[in-house]
Amino acid sequence: MGFSSSFSIISKTCLFLLILFASSASSSPSKDLYDDHCNSMVPKATPTKIDFTDFPLTPFDGNIYYKGGDKIFKQESTEHPYQYPKALTIKPTGNVYQTDVSGVFKFEASLIFRSTVFYSSSSNDPNSKNKGNVAFKLHGFWSDSSGKLCMVGTGSGYSEEGKLLNLEAVLKLNYVKKSNIYTSLVDGTLESLKLENDENYFDPISILTFPSMKSYYYTFASEKSGHSVCASGGLDVLKDSLRGLTTSGDGVCSMFFRWPQTFQLDYADECKNSKGNCNPLGGIAESVPQYMSTQVIQCSEDKQRLRVLLYFSNGSYGAYDRLFDPNTTLVGEGLWDGEKNQLCVVACRILAPEGSLGNASVGNCYYRLSFRFPAKLSIRETSFIQGQIWSNKKVGDSGYFDKIKYRSHDRSFYGVETSELKYEYTEMERIKKLCPPNKEVKKKGSSYPEPLSYQMSVSMSIESSKVKNMWGNAVPLFVGNNFYEQGSHSVIANLETSAAIQNGRLKISYKIRLSLPLGTDLGGGLSAPSSSSEIYPESLISAEGIYDIETGDLCMVGCRELNSSMQISSNQTMDCEIVFKLKFPPSNSRRASDITGTMQSSRRKSDPLYFEELKISSNAYRMYESQRSIWRMDMEIAMVLISNTLAFVFVALQIFYARKNRESLPYISLVMLMFLALGHLIPLVLNFEALFMKHGYHRRFGFEREGWLQLNEVILRVVTMIALFLLLRLLQLTWTARSTDPNQKGLWGADKKAFYVCLPLYLAGGVIVLMVHSIRNHYGTAEGSSSRVIGYHHAQHSLWDDLKSYAGLVLDGFLLPQILLNMFFNSKEAALSRFFYMGTTAVRLLPHCYDLYRAYKYVNWYDGSYYFADHGADYYSTAWDIIIPCGGLVFAIFIFLQQKFGGRCVLPRKFREYQEYEKVPVVSEG
Structure with missing residues (x-):
């Protein structure tokens, strides 16, 4: 969070206070x-x-x-x-x-x-x-x-x-x-x-x-009527349908509740020729919607039922950040049919008179839908979910429309066990001719991305001879016979994949998305409309081919769907004459190099489906970079251990110092010691696994590091516990020394004053944190909910994260209670060892200095991989990394000056009211 964003938050806070004051003033x-x-x-x-x-x-x-x-x-x-x-x-x-x-x-x-x-x-x-x-x-x-x-x-x-x-x-x-x-x-x-x-x-x-x-209370999705819904006109039972979809996890809720899902509607040939009853929403055939999206309202796990909204539109963004329109939205009830492995839905229209919503109601419940999960995919069918929507009306009745098939438009596959999901490679003979083995000699010492690694997922910059600002992404669908699960795959291929590699070559399939600027026309129907509800319309291509792990060459043939205007015949709905090639650089190379490639049509230039060649480039995420990130994380774990070890060493040195200078013990602030003790106690009470056992860490890089992390966790617990015991011991020594000396009543009063100043100050800071959190999330809800439309992800901090960061800021200023005690008592006593207050200050401020270095030196390839200078435990940004160290150094300088010239030496002269306290000699016994 930089200066500009900090100013923005402060201004929003002031606006919130102004509105709050105005509302309270007008409460009566x-x-x-x-x-x-x-x-x-x-x-x-x-x-x-x-x-x-x-x-x-x-x-x-x-x-x-x-x-x-x-x-x-x-x-x-x-x-x-x-x-x-x-x-x-x-x-x-x-x-x-x-x-x-x-x-x-x-x-x-x-x-x-x-x-x-x-x-x-x-x-x-x-x-x-x-x-x-x-x-x-x-x-x-x-x-x-x-x-x-x-x-x-x-x-x-x-x-x-x-x-x-x-x-x-x-x-x-x-x-x-x-x-x-x-x-x-x-x-x-x-x-x-x-x-x-x-x-x-x-x-x-x-x-x-x-x-x-x-x-x-479900009206249609009941045990009696629900299973008969799909039987009245749904799809035929799939021969290869996934089984046991709801036997694990949360059943139907795990599969559907994380929707929205978007489905592309596939109309019958009669509708493509603008004939027949085709529009599920009524009206003329030319206005038929192209996509249907779903959003689950609520789900019942025990009865395998759900409520859902169905949106019809001409944009593939579907239900993402959509405010539903009652004229194009259905509301329905769904029931899972375990015998046929399908979800059956009854849906109704929202009846709202034109220009008035006051008499809106739900009716016309003649819509029927079924959702199926095929167990086998191919280059011509890559949809995880298929289905059909129809009307239970008779031909000629009001509300009747022809059956419409649909298939999932998204590549997400939530909550379903994928071990049964298979892929059938059908274009291998063509690929062998188009993609012969590369005869170049493999460079010694070079290694290329592993087939199941995250490096196989590519974000692409695309250009042609005429258009430059195009982009897309290519994500593997299957690697060999293994489903490519993005975010949970390993760098090292398993035995099944290794067995499928022949002569260094492995079968692989992809889903490719091209984002074209509005008005782009590359020929052959590969184009984007001049106007669209989507900012960047997408073209989808499914591909399969061969990946050579010894040379880094990826060669595939692809298929794209043809719109009705480009279809030469009713049987030709796809163009499968596309050749897609990528060249991956060595993953262990220290030299910067990019992924390069081409996408071209293998048709003749005179063919109406021919399009010009596209050049592809992408930044390669090299293993060298991942190794640097791993090395950084190992170094940060060591720095956590070292800093916590130094923390208890400095406390031990303070105890030794206090025993040599027992007259200084009463002058140590009990408030300061209590805050430091709480700073060590709270992490011990909380779950330390949240600090070290970050599951994405070893999944992302494919290394089994649990033993190393668990060992460090144990060591860190022990070190933190020792520091806590030493602080409690120092607290007990200070309390005893002050309690047994009847001449130290003034110190008790000064410490109470310091507490009375610190507590409202910390509470006020906490209130500001709560207000800033509320304002940020208040506005962030509106901004973040549409982030997908403009291609960014808006991450909101939880309240707990904000409070932890504020607690870190309080600990950064741990010397404040001691400074206040010295001021109120005007103490000149050297109560704190220089090793203690300077060393502890350095331990608290070192993470901020390191964060500045890390921001300059490293690229954060993986979110959540910070172990030292963890952004969830303190305020870290360019501004805070400068402000906090400067403030900590100023506090340390104040302590040094107070212990040399007096507690009020840091105040302006007119506020210095010296008051001498005469020490009464204590007669020791025997």
């Missing part, structure tokens, strides 16, 4: 708002006690549709071509209270409307990305019996001119606690309480959503 008038606008809907009741039971109103967080309020929402603009999808988040905040009226609950909630306009992060305004967001804080009552919810409150947002708006609103929702598919739709309005001529007024906003419900 808002008491009357509920009486005026909600009392007739849900009469106000008196809260009695906190309700700790599961409240049925679960957070709404993405499957919400709203319409209206255009005045306070940023509108699409040609200046901002990349638009966020609209989004609304509703979630309860604070405690829920029972009231003196049975079935009536009082609670608070926040509403956050996210802007649709994407603002560049390079803008000079640190808040520019959030100026389109509108947030409300509401409170009110919900009636269990009537299902009515009414809340009032205030909010803030920005007008089109950039002026801050102070909004007042009332939220009215119909929310039935016990519901089925027909009553699960929650609808309502958010209305402004300002007059229409007021600049803070906004048009009423209609809201529709399908939240997860505690008391939901």
